[in-house]
Amino acid sequence: MLNRSQSLSALLAPNSVALVGASDDVTRIGGRPLRYLREAGFKGAVYPVNPKRETVQGLTAYASVGALPEAPDVAILAVPAAATVQAVRECAGRNVKAAIVFSAGFAETDEAGRALQNEMTGIARESGMRLLGPNCLGVFNSSIGFYGTFSAMLDTGLVKPGPIGIVSQSGAYGSHLMYLARLRGLGMNHLVTTGNECDINVAEALRWMVEQPDINVVMAYAEGIKDRDTFIEALEVARERRKAIVFMKVGRSEVGAHAVSSHTAALAGSDAVFDSVFRQYGVWRAQTTAEQIDIAAACSRGVYPKSNSLGIFTMSGGFGIQMADDAETAGLDVKPMPEKAQEELKAMLPYASPRNPVDATAQAVTDLPLMTSFISAMLEKGDYGFFAGIFGSGPASPTFSGKLRQALETAAAASRDTIMALTMTAPDEIVRAYEDKGFIVAQDGSALMKTLGAMVHFRNSFERAAGGKRELAPGEHVEFSGGALSEREAKPILAQAGVTFPKEALIKAGDDAGAVAASVGFPVVLKISSPDIAHKTEIGGVIVGVKDEAAAREAAATIFARAAEKRPDARIEGILVSPMISDGVEIIAGVVSDPAFGPVVMFGLGGVFVEVLKDVTFRAAPFDVAEAHRMIREIRGFAMLEGVRGAAPSDVDALAEMLSALSRFAAANADTIESIDLNPVRVMEKGKGLVALDALIVPASGRS
Amino acid sequence: MLNRSQSLSALLAPNSVALVGASDDVTRIGGRPLRYLREAGFKGAVYPVNPKRETVQGLTAYASVGALPEAPDVAILAVPAAATVQAVRECAGRNVKAAIVFSAGFAETDEAGRALQNEMTGIARESGMRLLGPNCLGVFNSSIGFYGTFSAMLDTGLVKPGPIGIVSQSGAYGSHLMYLARLRGLGMNHLVTTGNECDINVAEALRWMVEQPDINVVMAYAEGIKDRDTFIEALEVARERRKAIVFMKVGRSEVGAHAVSSHTAALAGSDAVFDSVFRQYGVWRAQTTAEQIDIAAACSRGVYPKSNSLGIFTMSGGFGIQMADDAETAGLDVKPMPEKAQEELKAMLPYASPRNPVDATAQAVTDLPLMTSFISAMLEKGDYGFFAGIFGSGPASPTFSGKLRQALETAAAASRDTIMALTMTAPDEIVRAYEDKGFIVAQDGSALMKTLGAMVHFRNSFERAAGGKRELAPGEHVEFSGGALSEREAKPILAQAGVTFPKEALIKAGDDAGAVAASVGFPVVLKISSPDIAHKTEIGGVIVGVKDEAAAREAAATIFARAAEKRPDARIEGILVSPMISDGVEIIAGVVSDPAFGPVVMFGLGGVFVEVLKDVTFRAAPFDVAEAHRMIREIRGFAMLEGVRGAAPSDVDALAEMLSALSRFAAANADTIESIDLNPVRVMEKGKGLVALDALIVPASGRS
Known part of the structure; x- marks a missing residue:
């Protein structure tokens, strides 16, 4: 049997493909994949299976999977739900490595469908054959011309290979992303849509994708996850290998969560926990589809800034101010130009604002050498991580656009390590010409700032890849005789794990x-x-x-x-x-067992912060002290721990140690503990530690 | 002399125009306006002024303003800064009603420029002539073909008349907005850019614009405002007349605010106060330029929803969930279909999710009558304020697009009072065809939800137009003999104004x-x-x-x-x-004198809410009790006043009365009071009022 990664390679980089239910009609589910394979010039063997035809779309057809001249790596099953189980059985019998099941009508429909799905999954599992779907839109690997999908979006053109991959539970969402990214001129090597996930799920597809050397970015979509360990492993590998994951996780609203539960079989888990896990592992959670694509496009070159500083060049004060506002929101540092450089710019153009945003005024619109001088000065002397130039609709004119690009390239030569970004409103071909030269181009300055902020986020996450690893020494494993533990029983166990009690x-x-x-x-x-x-x-x-x-x-x-x-x-x-202890700052900490992520540590400030503001944050257990420090700093009321109104700063180090220790203990005892509550805990002033004043452990029911 | 509104009508709807510094070169500042006036077929008289030519662009030229056959309503001054004062003097001498000054090099540059600007302003003011600019891009009124602007964006085409107006301090921003809106196919009657605002400012232009019967929406841009009373009056008139104002206010960041202060002469005021005043008067503060245009486009028909409920139609579960998430964020109510209607849909298609989002599955992609039935059911039985259909790239195909539009129109006929919105990715001409039929179309579902949320915001604001009026009976006016007031002196004054003390x-x-x-x-x-x-x-x-x-x-x-x-x-x-009183919930209230908005009432919860979370909000004084109630509900910690952990609800009515009373007192004494502090105030349980435990009044220095 193949290991899991190999079996996904069979699915996504096959040498031979069978299409069961192959059709001559290129608008049908059984016709489209064949058409795409032929148009893309797939080099492997392609075997249409159709008992009623001699040939399909000009290729020799076979009556059954059994009749094929070889066992194909992948079988694409374009047959109705009722016929699928039999097709899976034939493929399993023939030692096909992986099958893609397009048809709907399984677990997402009713109990009969669920039974059908279980039967099919059992057959595949027994033979070691991997299954994608059912109720999925399939896959592609454009770098080898392999299209195992019936997405109608490919009717209007195939996909250019490139360093972006898509992993999506929803076929419609995944192929819409592909469509939009293609409109933007982006290259994408892979698409995997997982549908009902009877076998292969988003976590595993993501795990495979982030290991591909030619992939720099993955755009992902999920409503929930089924395989916590593989998912977190995928996020860890991505971070280590500097692959940006830009994730659309839906179901954060009440109605959305309700729709998720009726739409998928996956246990959704708490959306707040997802959010925290994304932060923990440096995944960027996209708020909108447009944002997801903008960020993927910017990260596709795999180049990240040296710092979060940004030099803004403008010819209109107003635009500069607007961008400075958005930059601050995005966490970028609009640091001023060095004083001396400012003086030089003032000498060049007395009306200019040389600080940052650097405003060369409308003068620069007609005086390209002046503009080049200004931009060169910013790149040579500003030491910025990013340069952002605001050009409005100026570049819509092809002649001006060319000259401007030349000027910008000349200036950019002065500083090879500043990432160059521009806002402009111009026809696609003009925008592409800039992008081809390595410029990040956006129409909207606010969207651009969000994109640059995401690049800083990834850079920071990649740099701390060594931290937060799960190979932490787990705490001692504890068995419980059953039932809830009294405070007096719980405290020694947690004290052993690293929590301080009075x-x-x-x-x-x-x-x-x-x-x-x-x-x-x-x-x-x-x-x-x-x-x-x-x-x-x-x-x-x-x-x-x-x-x-x-x-x-x-x-x-x-x-x-x-x-x-x-x-x-x-x-x-x-x-x-x-x-009785009333010194220090009151916090609460605990462990909950999340349906998706298992043991998760919760932290928040006590009192109104938790009761009124729900100001809490989470981390999947275990995590190290550095990660605990980041966790602590996420809450809105963090200033309380720094000391307000002259109060001494609290012992945040002790708190971070405690949270990390608690996470190791929770991970080591995930099978026996349902939840832990430490409420309240009082964090004393710096150097004086903390004390937990109450403790509760609820063992996992039926598992202890 | 003309009143202020008439004088702006002379500027924006003139019968005759002189262009001083007229040029034959249509790419020059002195050439462009003439070219645009001619291309637009402006019906009024046009007088080029150029002492060196007999004709300019084919029109008879005059040697000076004095030599014109009549006094023009408007003079466009396309001459350098140094020549402007003389030109203004000539215009004033000739009784020109308004002049537009394009040139830069005035107060925004240096002290000499400021002196020049003051001289020019003095001349105009003495004669009653109004001035726009200097350092501005001018105006247009496309409905009469009047173009008093040199914006190069018009080189690629004039502007279609329509119910949108633009008012912008920044010429570059205003004309970029115009450019983007034109790309979107939107009609715009007016653009006014105010530049240095030596006379006419954004507030006055806005005031004029919201009175125009053919305007439904104004897109505005400002860095600060100079004329609080006119500004607030404009916002009030807009609300009464159901005109949506979509505002880009920049300078919210530290760097941005610094850039504003160096870029304009305007006193920026506190950005947080701007934010509050916008909420107070129902202005929508756009976060991005794209959002500003999306919302303006949707509101341009002047039609608003009957409620905030939204029915989502999808053929993909994933998209539906994503939109439900965004809808909740935008404050929309994704309420379920009636039970009976759900059963009927289930009967029609067993695989469907009939609740809301209504998911007709991929089945509907190929079965248009089924889709029509589903959508009709939603419109007939769902009683939704909005319908949003998710169509992805389907409508990119012109044949499908036409059929879909037909189907949607058929379904829409069932409910004339539901606003119809769609997401689609399709070529512009296909999108326009939908928009022409009254559909709101967006590519991104998240952006669409934000737009619909803004429409609800406007609807709610228009409905409460009668409230919050400034014609509130002002409190008693108080004179101070100078210096700070002791607590004992301040309390009786504030008690008289309506604050309760123990x-x-x-x-x-x-x-x-x-x-x-x-x-x-x-x-x-x-x-x-x-x-x-x-x-x-x-x-x-x-x-x-x-x-x-x-x-x-x-x-x-x-x-x-x-x-x-x-x-x-x-x-x-x-x-x-x-x-000693420790019952009730601690709040703080006060009055500050904002540089832009004058007396402003501040409210927040005491303790960590104000100290750690800066959880405070503002209102321009005066305001009524209903507005005070909205103000109170804006703070994040509002739940504290509703009662947490079994505590009784607080006397929010008494608090609202007190804040409104404080606002009237502050407005009546804006000239003598710099600030008031009521800290702490304890709000007792419902029905038991409140008590202010400390009070401080700081009289305005040098004004008392």
Whole structure:
């Protein structure tokens, strides 16, 4: 049997292809792939299978898969759902390596369809044959002319090879992306649409794609993922190999999420967790399809900026200001030109604004040498990561456009390591001429700034590729005997894992509660301790602000009495005595088991931040301390930890250590733990650590 | 003399035009306007002025403005800065009604330029002649073929008349907008670019534009505004007359704001205040130029939706989910189809998702009658404000496009009051054919959702046009004798204006502090009261948590002693006794004097909300209670006032009354008050009002 990557190579770079249900009609599902294969001049063997014909589209047809002269690498099944199972069986029998199932009418439809899909999947799995689909639009590999798709978008032309790949659950979305990217003149080596994902899924396709040396960017689309480990591995490999992933993840809205659940079998997982995982691994989550293509186009050369600084050249103050606004939003640094260079520009043109945006005024419109001097100065002396020139509709005139391009190339020669970008509104052929020379061209300045911001994002992500790896030493594995753990049981386990708790003591029945409390140090809080009482306050099992021994005795008696009265059946371990701590900044941390991503660490500030603002963030476990630092800085209220109104900065290092430790523990115990709550945790001032004041572990039900 | 609106009509709808500096060269500043006037067939008299020629571009030329056969309504001055003052003088002498000054080299350049501009402005003002510019690109009124502009964008074609107007400080931005809108096939009656605004400014041009009956939308651009009253009046008139204003306000970033201040003479004002004023008056602030044009195009028919509900039709689940996500972000309600209608659709096509998004699956691609049935059902039974159909690149085929349009029109006939929108990627002429039938067409679904959201925004704003009017009865006017006011002086003034304060008392030297404090009710806070001591805590002049008479006596003695020691020169009124109040939700309110908008009321939640999250919002004063309610609901932490974790809802009505009262007071005293601080204010639970615990009024320096 082939390993997984090899089997995808059989699917995407086959030597031979069978088309089951081949048709002479090039507008039909069984006709289109053959037409495309022929038009593209696919070099491998192509075997139409159709029992009713001698030839199909001029090629010798075969009556069955069994009758083929060789076992093809790939079989494209262009037959109705009802006939698919039989076709899959024949292919499996013939040792076909992979089959593409176009037909709908499977798990996405009804229970009968789901049964059909399961049967087909079972047959394939048994033989080791890989399946793509069903209910998918297939694949292409334009670099070898292989088209295993019936996308009608190819009627108007095949696809130019190039460093972009597309991976999409939705066939319609994937082929629309391809269509739009083709309109933009972009080259794309690969498209994979995965449909119902009975076998091959988006994660695996992505994993294969990011390993292809000739791919620099992947545009992806998904509603959810099925295979967390392969997915995260794909993201890790992409980051290491400097492949940009630009992702359209849908289902973030309530209606959208509802539609996802009715549309796919995939467990969607929480959209907020997706968002966090994307940030964790440096994936760019596109907000719009237009943005997805803009960014893919800009990253397709695999060249990234040396810094996030941007020099803006304009001939109109207003445009410059607008771009500066958008640049700031995109995280770019519109740093001023060096003072001396500014003086030189002022000397050249007294009306100019030489700072940045550099405004050469309308004077430069008619004085190209002046413009070239200005731009050269910016590139030679500004030390910018990016140059962005605002040219409006000027380049729409072919004569001016050519001269301008010449001038820009001359100026660009001064600085080979500044990425050159332009805004212009001009016919496609003029835009292409600039793009061919390596310029990033956009019509809209705001879109351009977003694109440049994404390039900085990728650069930063690639640079920290070594961090955040999952080969972290996992924490100790813990088994549970079943049922929820009391606070007193949970704390030692989490302390072992790396969480700090305050000194505590247990008052057992008959103990002198005053003496035990005194050993902790007043003021204290007393809490009933029982594995059977999860909600301690509901039975009056918590008394705070206990100030001396007498009060402790009274409080303990009260709690024991309440527990005996309200929960006579509960196993009472005693009463936990903890110090009252109100120093530091209150945070909450925890672990949840996400349907898509498994154990995920959550972090947020306590109080109104979590209750009113839902200001929390997530990371897939495990992750390292550096990643924890990034996580902490994502919340809106982060300034609280830096110290507000003269408060001392908090011990963010200790917090990051704790979150990372918690993530390792969660990863090591993904099979036995459903969730962990540390709420509240108080982060002390820098150097003084933190203390978790409460802890809860809920074991995975039925799995412990 | 003409009133202001008439004088702008002379500028924008003249009967006669002189062009000073007229040139035969149609590529020169002095040649272009004449060329455009001739090409457009302007019906009024056109007088080229050029002492060196008999004729210019075939028209009789005159040696000077004085030599013209009549006084023209408008003079276009296409002469260099140095010659402009003389030209303005001649025009003023001849009773020309308005002059357009193209030339740069005035206030935007240096002090000499500023002096030149002032001289020219003085001459015009004395004679009653209006001036546009200098440093501007002029105007056009395509409906009468009047082109008083040298924009090179018109070289490639004039502008089709239509219900869109453009008002822009930046000539380059304004003419680029015109260029892009023309590419989109949009008709535009007017363009006004105001440049340095030595006389006519954006506010006045906007004011004129929104009064034109044939204008439905104005696209505006500004870096700042100079005339608050006219500006707000323009926004009010626009709202009353249902004119959509789509505004590009630049300078929101630090670099951008810096560039604005060096680029224009205008006082920019706070960008956050601009943002709030736009919300207050229902202006849509465009984030990108593309968005500005999309929204203007959609609103150009002046038709708005009956509700914010949206029915999404798709043939691909993925696209539907993506659009549902974007719809939610845009504030649209993707409400489900009625249950019965869903059942009928399921009966028609078992594989369909009939809820909303309504997914007719790929089946509908080839079965147009099925698609029509689905869409008809949505329009007849869904009661949607909007219908959005996702068609991808299907309509790129002219034959399919025509059939689809027919099908959509048939379906649309079922519901005349649903606004029809489509996404498609197709050649311009196909898109135009849909637009001509009243469809809103976009390539990108995300952009379309933003556009529809903006239409809902305008609808809501127009519906509340009666509210928020500035004809509110102003509060009492107050004069100050100068200097800052003590808390004790400020409170009665603000109480008179409508702010509630707790019962307080003053301990004077020699009083029994215990008895005075007891009259307020313990616990109390004691604060030194002196107009000379602004920062009371700095001298130890505040003691909180005073619980009984003895403590009050001790505290009062301490405070008197500290004041005597640390500020022996201060006038001491006594010690203010206030009740300690910690109930309710802490908010802050105040008034600031914005450089652009004058008195502006600020509101936010106290504590971390203002300190860490800067969660505050603004309104230009005055405003009514309904507007105050909207203001309150804008802050991110609004849930705090609704009651979190079981807390009772706060008295938001009382808060809204107070903010509106504060705004009236601020407006009535704009000339004497620099700022007001109410911090903290505690809003009690519903029905129990609020109390302001501290107050500060800073009179306007040098104006009181």
